[in-house]
Amino acid sequence: MIVMKFGGTSVESATAIERVAGIVRDRLPEKPIVVVSAMGKTTNKLLAIASAAINGERQRAIDLAIDLQDFHFRESLRITCEQERQELERFLNVTFQELKELIRGLVVLGELTPRSIDAISSYGERLSSVIVAHAFRYFGIPTEHIDSRKVIVTDSRHTQAAPILEETYSRLAGQVRPVAEQNVVVMGGFIGATEAGATSTLGRGGSDFTASIVGAGIGASEIQIWTDVDGMLTGDPRILPGAGHRVRLISFAEAAELAYFGAKILHPATVVPAMERNIPVHILNSRRPQVEGTRVVAEAVHCANAVKSIACKGNITVVNIHSTRMLMAHGFLHRIFEVFDRFETPVDMVTTSEVSVSLTVDQPGRLEDIVEELSAFAEVEVDPNQAIVCLVGDNIRYTPHVAGRVFNALGGINVRMISQGASLLNLSVVVSQDDLVKSVEALHAEFFRELDPAVFD
Numbered sequence: 001m002i003v004m005k006f007g008g009t010s011v012e013s014a015t016a017i018e019r020v021a022g023i024v025r026d027r028l029p030e031k032p033i034v035v036v037s038a039m040g041k042t043t044n045k046l047l048a049i050a051s052a053a054i055n056g057e058r059q060r061a062i063d064l065a066i067d068l069q070d071f072h073f074r075e076s077l078r079i080t081c082e083q084e085r086q087e088l089e090r091f092l093n094v095t096f097q098e099l100k101e102l103i104r105g106l107v108v109l110g111e112l113t114p115r116s117i118d119a120i121s122s123y124g125e126r127l128s129s130v131i132v133a134h135a136f137r138y139f140g141i142p143t144e145h146i147d148s149r150k151v152i153v154t155d156s157r158h159t160q161a162a163p164i165l166e167e168t169y170s171r172l173a174g175q176v177r178p179v180a181e182q183n184v185v186v187m188g189g190f191i192g193a194t195e196a197g198a199t200s201t202l203g204r205g206g207s208d209f210t211a212s213i214v215g216a217g218i219g220a221s222e223i224q225i226w227t228d229v230d231g232m233l234t235g236d237p238r239i240l241p242g243a244g245h246r247v248r249l250i251s252f253a254e255a256a257e258l259a260y261f262g263a264k265i266l267h268p269a270t271v272v273p274a275m276e277r278n279i280p281v282h283i284l285n286s287r288r289p290q291v292e293g294t295r296v297v298a299e300a301v302h303c304a305n306a307v308k309s310i311a312c313k314g315n316i317t318v319v320n321i322h323s324t325r326m327l328m329a330h331g332f333l334h335r336i337f338e339v340f341d342r343f344e345t346p347v348d349m350v351t352t353s354e355v356s357v358s359l360t361v362d363q364p365g366r367l368e369d370i371v372e373e374l375s376a377f378a379e380v381e382v383d384p385n386q387a388i389v390c391l392v393g394d395n396i397r398y399t400p401h402v403a404g405r406v407f408n409a410l411g412g413i414n415v416r417m418i419s420q421g422a423s424l425l426n427l428s429v430v431v432s433q434d435d436l437v438k439s440v441e442a443l444h445a446e447f448f449r450e451l452d453p454a455v456f457d
């Protein structure tokens with residue numbers, strides 16, 4: 001059995017879904033379970049509807065919902081059998097009726113709680129999964145839809161819910177696997193429900209994570225993530241358009257580092273369930289299914305290059321904290337991180353000296369409060385408009401001169417922070433946002449001048 005996850009662009013229209021049906025049909029002997037994202041940009045549109053609703057723009061919210069409704073009707077009815085048409089129309093009508101009631105409720109409340117965000121953002125996958133299941137039958141694939149909210153059980157941290165794995169795995173093995181023995185199962189990604197039955201979501205981009213959980217729960221032989229790019233690249237395509245090379249093979253540990261550092265291709269939590277059960281993850285392009293993609297595997301990947309890929313995260317803020325009073329005293333780091341914790345602000349990268357700490361955050365919303373608290377015991381300086389550039393590769397730890405090559409390549413570019421060691425396979429530098437493109441270009445040229453053909457395309 002395999003899991004095949006298709007992202008938003010892969011199911012953005014009737015034509016795209018037809019392409020997906022072709023890809024799935026070719027793999028029927030492997031008994032696929034299909035996990036789908038919302039169609040196209042539906043999740044963003046649902047969130048825009050929610051903000052309009054709570055801002056009192058009732059008519060605008062309803063109009064946007066009607067656009068979404070027209071879009072879903074138009075695309076889905078083109079790929080539904082005559083005898084199932086009525087049933088699908090009924091489902092769409094009921095679902096959009098519900099959505100409009102929810103919008104009216106939000107208008108009245110004028111407030112958006114995490115729980116109501118989940119209620120509204122779940123509609124994308126609730127719709128797409130039913131539509132794709134109908135479409136598969138239209139294209140001759142015996143298919144059964146299963147509502148993910150009956151299977152993926154989560155805690156109640158709405159908008160970032162964590163799956164309760166034991167219960168979820170037991171439902172996947174008991175309720176999904178037997179159905180998937182007979183028919184192709186289609187499920188919505190991203191969504192689940194709490195033990196009390198409230199709709200929850202796993203966080204933006206969470207459909208990849210759903211695919212990995214499903215794969216682990218049913219004991220899949222492979223988890224395929226079908227997206228709109230050829231796989232992981234040696235450099236971020238937004239920064240190096242056309243210049244990156246496809247990485248054919250990468251380890252779970254490397255893929256996890258890249259996902260954390262802004263490589264948008266995989267949700268950062270995706271690799272965890274797959275890694276725990278040693279199930280390979282395969283990233284593929286639904287528009288070019290003949291391309292072999294990127295394989296993410298458990299073992300370290302032998303590679304002549306020190307670096308597998310360069311990721312980056314722009315628009316981050318560096319906070320420099322300095323206190324001579326803390327010289328030789330214990331508890332300095334504790335006091336600093338306690339403040340960030342209290343204001344629920346994640347810290348990404350840290351470097352320290354005896355009396356100073358530099359760290360980066362990418363959610364600066366509470367920074368003013370944080371600085372005020374820190375100023376009670378330290379001098380604080382905030383530098384916005386910075387960027388992290390992150391070199392990832394299992395080989396970095398075994399290869400001498402990597403740091404030398406980094407600094408050489410960066411030439412006159414001012415490096416604000418540097419960090420290596422924590423995960424052994426990651427070397428990160430912070431540069432000013434203005435130097436980001438230049439830095440990535442220079443590092444990419446340095447580390448990918450020659451390519452190990454076993455690993456790179």
Ligand code: ASP
Pocket residue numbers: 007008037038043044124189190203204205206207208
């Ligand atoms: N539809 C959700 C989102 O846009 C989940 C996903 O596509 O993975 O974040």
Ligand code: MG
Pocket residue numbers: 007205208264265267
């Ligand atoms: Mg995604």
